[in-house]
Amino acid sequence: xxxxxxxxxxxxxxxxxxxxxxxxxxxxxxxxxxxxxxxxxxxxxxxxxxxxxxxxxxxxxxxxxxxxxxxxxxxxxxxxxxxxxxxxxxxxxxxxxxxxxxxxxxxxxxxxxxxxxxxxxxxxxxxxxxxxxxxxxxxxxxxxxxxxxxxxxxxxxxxxxxxxxxxxxxxxxxxxxxxxxxxxxxxxxxxxxxxxxxxxxxxxxxxxxxxxxxxxxxxxxxxxxxxxxxxxxxxxxxxxxxxxxxxxxxxxxxxxxxxxxxxxxxxxxxxxxxxxxxxxxxxxxxxxxxxxxxxxxxxxxxxxxxxxxxxxxxxxxxxxxxxxxxxxxxxxxxxxxxxxxxxxxxxxxxxxxxxxxxxxxxxxxxxxxxxxxxxxxxxxxxxxxxxxxxxxxxxxxxxxxxxxxxxxxxxxxxxxxxxxxxxxxxxxxxxxxxxxxx
Amino acid sequence: xxxxxxxxxxxxxxxxxxxxxxxxxxxxxxxxxxxxxxxxxxxxxxxxxxxxxxxxxxxxxxxxxxxxxxxxxxxxxxxxxxxxxxxxxxxxxxxxxxxxxxxxxxxxxxxxxxxxxxxxxxxxxxxxxxxxxxxxxxxxxxxxxxxxxxxxxxxxxxxxxxxxxxxxxxxxxxxxxxxxxxxxxxxxxxxxxxxxxxxxxxxxxxxxxxxxxxxxxxxxxxxxxxxxxxxxxxxxxxxxxxxxxxxxxxxxx
Numbered sequence: 001x002x003x004x005x006x007x008x009x010x011x012x013x014x015x016x017x018x019x020x021x022x023x024x025x026x027x028x029x030x031x032x033x034x035x036x037x038x039x040x041x042x043x044x045x046x047x048x049x050x051x052x053x054x055x056x057x058x059x060x061x062x063x064x065x066x067x068x069x070x071x072x073x074x075x076x077x078x079x080x081x082x083x084x085x086x087x088x089x090x091x092x093x094x095x096x097x098x099x100x101x102x103x104x105x106x107x108x109x110x111x112x113x114x115x116x117x118x119x120x121x122x123x124x125x126x127x128x129x130x131x132x133x134x135x136x137x138x139x140x141x142x143x144x145x146x147x148x149x150x151x152x153x154x155x156x157x158x159x160x161x162x163x164x165x166x167x168x169x170x171x172x173x174x175x176x177x178x179x180x181x182x183x184x185x186x187x188x189x190x191x192x193x194x195x196x197x198x199x200x201x202x203x204x205x206x207x208x209x210x211x212x213x214x215x216x217x218x219x220x221x222x223x224x225x226x227x228x229x230x231x232x233x234x235x236x237x238x239x240x241x242x243x244x245x246x247x248x249x250x251x252x253x254x255x256x257x258x259x260x261x262x263x264x265x266x267x268x269x270x271x272x273x274x275x276x277x278x279x280x281x282x283x284x285x286x287x288x289x290x291x292x293x294x295x296x297x298x299x300x301x302x303x304x305x306x307x308x309x310x311x312x313x314x315x316x317x318x319x320x321x322x323x324x325x326x327x328x329x330x331x332x333x334x335x336x337x338x339x340x341x342x343x344x345x346x347x348x349x350x351x352x353x354x355x356x357x358x359x360x361x362x363x364x365x366x367x368x369x370x371x372x373x374x375x376x377x378x379x380x381x382x383x384x385x386x387x388x389x390x391x392x393x394x395x396x397x398x399x400x401x402x403x404x405x406x407x408x409x410x411x412x413x414x415x416x417x418x419x420x421x422x423x424x425x426x427x428x429x430x431x432x433x434x435x436x437x438x
Numbered sequence: 439x440x441x442x443x444x445x446x447x448x449x450x451x452x453x454x455x456x457x458x459x460x461x462x463x464x465x466x467x468x469x470x471x472x473x474x475x476x477x478x479x480x481x482x483x484x485x486x487x488x489x490x491x492x493x494x495x496x497x498x499x500x501x502x503x504x505x506x507x508x509x510x511x512x513x514x515x516x517x518x519x520x521x522x523x524x525x526x527x528x529x530x531x532x533x534x535x536x537x538x539x540x541x542x543x544x545x546x547x548x549x550x551x552x553x554x555x556x557x558x559x560x561x562x563x564x565x566x567x568x569x570x571x572x573x574x575x576x577x578x579x580x581x582x583x584x585x586x587x588x589x590x591x592x593x594x595x596x597x598x599x600x601x602x603x604x605x606x607x608x609x610x611x612x613x614x615x616x617x618x619x620x621x622x623x624x625x626x627x628x629x630x631x632x633x634x635x636x637x638x639x640x641x642x643x644x645x646x647x648x649x650x651x652x653x654x655x656x657x658x659x660x661x662x663x664x665x666x667x668x669x670x671x672x673x674x675x676x677x678x679x680x681x682x683x684x685x686x687x688x689x690x691x
Contacts, residue, residue: 149468150513186536346583347596349641352473373681377646380677389677390682 041127050077050110051275052128056121056159057136058152058177059319060264062295063256063381064136065115066434067268072111074288075276080109093419111275118155122264125158131165134271136264138175139318149175157182164297168192168271171218171225172202179368180219191221192270194263195229195239201325223247226270233329236262238269247273249289256294258326259320287427302402309425310410313418315345317353324358331362333404336379337369337393337417344414348374363387365404368396369417380427393420454664456656459501461509462520463493468547468600471510473643474542474652478506481652485671496523500530504539506659507531509537509605511545511641514655524550528566535568539656540634542642546630548637549573549601569630569637570606571621583661584618585689586628592616593638593648594685603639605630617689634658646669647682649675 012375045052055065069081102374116124124130140154153175160179167183168174171191179191186420221227221343223240226249230236234257237250249269256259269289273280278411294300300309314320340346348371356379367375379386390396400409413421439493460467460475475491482489492501496519501629512520523530535541543551552571555563577600584597593613602622605611611621612629629638636655638644645652657668 150515347469347598347641349470349473349596349643352470352476352643352646371681373677373684374647377677377681378473381473381480381646389680 003354010309012390015206017128025318028315041124045112045128046110046420048080048107048112050111051062051131051165053111053113053132053134053271054121054124054130054159054163055113055115055134055136056118056156057170057323058118058139058258058316060136061117063084063116063261064134064264064268065113065264067269067292068134068287070288070292071268071285072113072275074284075272075279075281077110077276078108080107080112080308090390100269119151121159122162124370125162130159130163132168132271132275133159133163134267135160135170135176135179136267137170137318139175139316153178163187166190166274168274170267177218178268188274188310189272191219191225191266191271192219192263193218193225194266195227197229198259224273226266226268226273228261228266230259235259236265238266240273242287247280247282249285252286252289254289255292256299258299258322259411260322260326261294261299269332288421291438292354297318302422303428304409304425304429307406308399308408310408311418311422312410312412314412314414318349320351320412324354326334327392327410332360332408332410333400334359334362334364335362335366335368335396335400335409335411337411337413337421338367338371338397339414339420340367340371351375353377353380355383361373366396366400368393369414372396393417397421439455450486452664453486453669454660454661455488455490456482456505456659457490457492457501457503457505458523459492460463461494461507461547462512462516462523463510464495465516465519466512466515467510469511469545469596470571470643471508471544471641471642474508474510474544474645477643477645477652481649481673482656482659484673485653485656485660486512486531486621486669487656488662496520496524500527502530505532505663506655507534507539507541509543509547509550511547517546517550519549523583524566531566532568535633535635537635537662538658539653539662541568541634541636542645542655543569543637544641545597545599545639548639549603551635551637552603553606554628555601558588564610568635569632570609570679571603571630571637572606573601573603576590576600580619580623580639582618582619583685583689584628585616585686586613586638586640587616588628588651590648590651590654592682592686593640593644593651594640594689595647596645597636597639598641599614599639603630612636616686635638647678647685650677 042277046118055061055068065081069079072079087123105277114124135156138149157179161182161184164187166188168190169180171193177191183189191233213263219409226238226240228236231251235251235253240247252265256266269285272285300311302311312323314323338348360383364379366388368390370391372389376386376389411421446557446566455554458478463472479491481490494500549555551568552565552573553567554565555573557563558575558577579598579600581598584595586593597618602662604622605627611627611632615626615628620626629636636656654672
């Protein structure tokens, strides 16, 4: 076992070096290490004493993980995470490799925070039981892969059931909150959610859960449950249990805009507080959250000829609806790019579960991507004018930037469209820090 | 680039009101099937008629004067929540179908409009029997883009179902499979048609990208609603045609 793990570390590191040279593929080295030693993960994580935290759910995994890591590091904890965002178990192994000592093959960290999608979270949990799970939400996303959201909810429930110490649940999402009764005895539960003052916005944030006859009612928040209370469009407080408690965090202004990011911050903060216990410092938390930069394509701003261009990743109806709610208040020149590769979801039906009425006034400059015409057709049914359709992403981007050179711009895009556009923008405008994020 | 027709006929009197009933919009529309209702309502208006959209929810009485009925796909949980209501309204739905009311049932509601659904465990769950089809539950799902040749031309959509549907001896198919699985992935049939009742597995949603099919449904409904032949207005379907033909070209060589 000991020798095999050392061999796995060496083999994986060699593969990692080889992939680096080729310039891509963050999961491949992990595949090599996993083949050599199937017990690799369990062994590597054995000395991580402060917690093995899995972040899962449909929307917000990357942002929330980044925020949670920032919160823990700001409190002095050594944190291992999977920063490349290749959120599969092999991706986790890949990102471990540079941090492992070849002799012992173990991570030197206090806490591991891992972003994993629902299916891979279960595979990971089969190898290593997480001490904590943060379950964000269940929404329609890539139904061609997971088939049904009830099934996705079942995956998250299984993840929660295999968690040993603490589970942090979205109290406003009944698919998530309803897993509480099925937890192992002794596992503590914390909830995050929105404050009563913005409860009216919940329908745009959560899916209808029709699995049960009785209506779902959210559990009463305790003093350890974080609730989001926005101050204005960008600033908010996180209140714990009753308003005005000494542990309340904020007001905080995030670099990333919108309600979704604020809810992610609330989830991360509630989790950090559970992990840190009495060591949690609200002032340190507020400072750490304010310093978190948006991950790629999640409201990332790229300067193009002196004007900001925002890249907004859209993956599913809930995410697109929240993005339109966030950005609709500041209409700018807009492009929408829809691909239908596996990573985007091959089925574009979901575009009809989003209302595009907020784009009506300003209109859309161009639609692009493999399904450019389907997007233009969708917009026509919401009476949104579309000035042009150009399936080729690079041609569309060039024409869009040229036609709107002297003003702010925004592109809503699916995953592979975002990666392609960002690659073009990186080449043209010399962006640093380029890599894949999930 | 053609712009959306924003009610060019607003000033003219309506040619008549079409009652469009969407069955179980909450429980049975997980794959964007509400887009079909949105498309029908918009096109009804563009043809100079008035659309009266009625969402039918479990526990309510089905609109007696429905001219057009659509239903979508749901999850097993959604299906379980609507079955009682569907059977409570079974006679009314059968009578409407017999009167020639156009209906389009997709995926889960297509299966419920058949004779029965047989679960993987062999349990037989009866359907309404409006279409002579029987569906066998499978462990494997049939997922992917789909192309059918139909009397309304070649139509495109996206299927995602685990049931294999077979047609009864005299049951007409809705179309022939050019790409994808269709009813069962084996016999090349896609969907079923009896009178003006259509059942099939095409999400997408199917109607926006296939306006000829949408207008056929509206045509049948307009005749029932007004007692006169359908009086369509010319439509600019350039974008829909481009979306559809591009999918066909990608999938069929």
